[in-house]
Amino acid sequence: MKNIHAKYGLTRVINARGTFTPLGVSRSSTRVRAAVADALAEHFVIDELQAAVSARIASHYGAETAAVVHWTAAAITVAVAAAMAGDAPERVAALPDSTDMPNRVVIPAGHVVDYGHPILTAIRLAGATPVIAGTGARCDIADLERALVEERTACLLLVSSRLARGAPLDLGAAVAAAHRQSVPAIIDGAAQDLRLPELLATRADLVLLSAQKYLAAPTAGLIVGRKPLVQACRAQERGIGRGMKASKEALVGVLAALEEREALDLPAWQAEQSRKVAWFVDQVRGVSGIAASSLPDSSGLPFSRVRLQIGPTHPLASAAALAVALRQGAPSIWVMDHAAADGYLLLELVSLRDDEMGEIISSLSSLSVPKFADRR
Numbered sequence: 001m002k003n004i005h006a007k008y009g010l011t012r013v014i015n016a017r018g019t020f021t022p023l024g025v026s027r028s029s030t031r032v033r034a035a036v037a038d039a040l041a042e043h044f045v046i047d048e049l050q051a052a053v054s055a056r057i058a059s060h061y062g063a064e065t066a067a068v069v070h071w072t073a074a075a076i077t078v079a080v081a082a083a084m085a086g087d088a089p090e091r092v093a094a095l096p097d098s099t100d101m102p103n104r105v106v107i108p109a110g111h112v113v114d115y116g117h118p119i120l121t122a123i124r125l126a127g128a129t130p131v132i133a134g135t136g137a138r139c140d141i142a143d144l145e146r147a148l149v150e151e152r153t154a155c156l157l158l159v160s161s162r163l164a165r166g167a168p169l170d171l172g173a174a175v176a177a178a179h180r181q182s183v184p185a186i187i188d189g190a191a192q193d194l195r196l197p198e199l200l201a202t203r204a205d206l207v208l209l210s211a212q213k214y215l216a217a218p219t220a221g222l223i224v225g226r227k228p229l230v231q232a233c234r235a236q237e238r239g240i241g242r243g244m245k246a247s248k249e250a251l252v253g254v255l256a257a258l259e260e261r262e263a264l265d266l267p268a269w270q271a272e273q274s275r276k277v278a279w280f281v282d283q284v285r286g287v288s289g290i291a292a293s294s295l296p297d298s299s300g301l302p303f304s305r306v307r308l309q310i311g312p313t314h315p316l317a318s319a320a321a322l323a324v325a326l327r328q329g330a331p332s333i334w335v336m337d338h339a340a341a342d343g344y345l346l347l348e349l350v351s352l353r354d355d356e357m358g359e360i361i362s363s364l365s366s367l368s369v370p371k372f373a374d375r376r
Contacts, residue, residue: 011331011332012330012331012332013331013332013333013334014331014332014333014334014352014356014359014360015334015351015352016333016334016335016336016347016348016349016352016360017334017335017336017348018191018305018336018348018350019191019210019212019213019214019351020334021115021116022116023334025210025212025213025219026212026213026214026216026351027216027351028216028217028218028253028257029216029257029260031256031259031260032216032217032218032253032256032257032260034256035252035253035255035256036218036249036252036253036256038252039248039249039251039252039253040248040249042248044248044251046248046251049248049251049252050067050068050234050246050251052255053066053068053251053254053255054066054067054068054230056254056255056258056259057222057224057254057258058224060258060261060262061196061197061200061224062197062200063196063200063207063224063225064225064226064227064230065224065225065226065227065230065231066222066223066224066225066230067222067223067230067233067234068211068220068221068222068223068246068250068251068254069220069221069223069233069241069244069245069246070219070220070221070244070245070246070247070250071210071212071219071220071221072188072190072208072209072210072221073115073116073117073122073221074221074241074244075188075208075209075221075222075223075233076119076122076123076156076186076188076208077122077123077125077126077240077241077244078126078223078233078236078240078241078244079154079186079206079208079223079229079233080105080122080123080126080128080153080154080156080186081095081096081126081127081128081233081236081239081240081241082229082232082233082235082236083102083105083153083154083184083186083229083232084098084101084102084103084126084127084128084153084154085101085232085235085236085239086232086235087231087232087235089235089238092235092236092238092239093238093239094239095126095127095236095239095240096125096126096127096240097127098126098127098128101127102152102153103127103128103129103153104128104129104130104131104150104151104152104153105123105128105129105130105131105151105153105154105155105156106131106132106133106144106147106148106151106153106154106155106156106178106183107119107120107123107130107131107132107133107155107156107157108132108133108134108139108143108144108157108158108166108169108174109132109133109134109135109136109139109165109166110134110135110136110137110138110139110164110165110166110167110169111139111156111157111158111164111169112130112132112136113158113163113164113165114163115163115190119156119158119188123156125240126240127240128153128154131147131150131151132147133146133147133148134166135166136165136166137165137166137167138166138167139166139169140167140169141169141170141173141174141177144169144174144177144178145177145180145181148177148178148180148181148183149181152181152182152183153183154178154183154184154185154186155174155175155177155178155183155184155185155186156186156188157169157171157174157175157185157186157187157188157204158187158188158189159171159187159188159189159190159191159192159195159199159299160298160299161191161298161299162298162336162338171187171199171202171204172201172202172203174202175187175202175203175204176203179203184205184206184229185202185203185204185205185206186204186205186206186207186208187199187202187204187206187207187208188208189207189208189209190208190209190210190213191210191213191214191299191301192209192299192301193209193210193211193213193214193215193222194214194301194302195299195300195301196209196224198300200224200225204225205225205226205229206223206224206225206226206229206230206233207223207224207225208221208222208223208224209221209222209224210222211250211253211254211257214301214350215254215257215258215261216257217250217253217254217256217257217258218247218249218250218253218254219250220246220250220251220253220254221246222254266302270302270303273303273304273349273350274303274304276349276352276354276357277294277303277304277305277306277349278294279354279357280292280306280347280349280357280360280361281293281294281306283357283361284306284308284361284364286365287361287364287365287368288313288314288368288369289310289311289312289313289314289315289368290308290309290310290311290314290364290368291308291309291311292306292307292308292309293306293307293309294306294307295307295346303350305336305346305347305348305349306346306347306348306349307344307345307346308322308335308344308345308346308347308364309343309344310322310343310344310345314368315367315368315369315370316367318340318343319337319339319340319341319342319343319344319345320337320340320341322345322367323335323337323340323345325367326360326363326364326367329363331359333359333360333363335347336348347360
């Protein structure tokens with residue numbers, strides 16, 4: 001029987017780029033896939049299913065309550081809409097026309113990122129106007145407070161990541177600054193579900209997460225936080241949030257993924273990630289022109305990645321060229337190339353099998369042989 005790539009003529013991908021949306025994000029387990037298949041064959045009272053998911057999320061993470069939408073980009077728009085309209089039916093129905101509503105959302109300049117579309121677009125889709133605080137190089141708490149004094153709708157913050165720019169912002173202090181102006185603070189922590197208790201400890205009103213990243217559920221955005229604002233997010237389903245609601249299979253898949261996470265032996269999982277990184281680094285020692293090392297996740301996630309430094313003797317001469325060559329191969333191997341200009345690539349191995357890591361090593365070895373080497 002043909003696999004799905006062969007059946008539909010699709011490129012086979014080895015994803016060492018992490019939970020990257022254009023590559024399908026993550027791999028769901030057999031248990032989650034079976035739960036989704038069961039859901040597709042059944043009918044549900046969706047409000048009842050949402051309530052069950054909300055209770056499980058809240059219990060697992062120690063939050064007041066939660067809701068599920070289509071994905072994290074939708075969660076941003078819905079959260080902003082909730083901050084503007086609350087659960088007032090006439091306001092919910094009016095959006096994205098925000099006339100006579102508070103409609104200004106403060107965001108640090110370094111948090112104005114593009115994750116496939118600009119985050120400012122997610123704000124504007126709700127009918128809000130972004131207000132940018134500080135500069136790309138730096139936004140300190142004083143910069144944020146100056147913007148918040150004038151604009152009183154919501155404050156949107158990102159967890160520091162490779163997309164964010166400038167000096168990291170103390171999220172707890174930023175949330176406190178918003179609260180001093182009676183402004184709700186929303187944290188976009190898309191890939192950070194493993195750190196959610198830490199993010200909730202900032203006292204943010206809402207934390208937004210991707211269920212399909214390290215939780216490895218179907219595509220869904222989790223909205224976690226204070227009950228009144230989460231309820232206002234649910235109210236947006238009668239307005240602009242209607243097109244952003246979660247499907248039955250996503251809701252059941254999130255339940256299954258949370259059950260699996262609760263059974264996870266986290267120290268054993270971390271040890272397995274360390275084993276894979278150590279094995280990969282050791283294998284690269286035999287590859288000419290490339291040096292490998294382990295690099296902890298910069299945002300504090302509990303695993304490391306592989307750092308490949310491309311030396312001057314490598315036939316492809318640059319990290320950028322190596323990334324392109326890997327992507328153009330068969331299978332197509334995707335890596336993190338945001339630091340290619342600095343001479344290195346990053347590989348995330350979390351979702352990879354041992355055989356796939358071996359294929360990457362083989363490709364690196366092949367690409368490290370000079371094109372016109374004497375093979376007699």
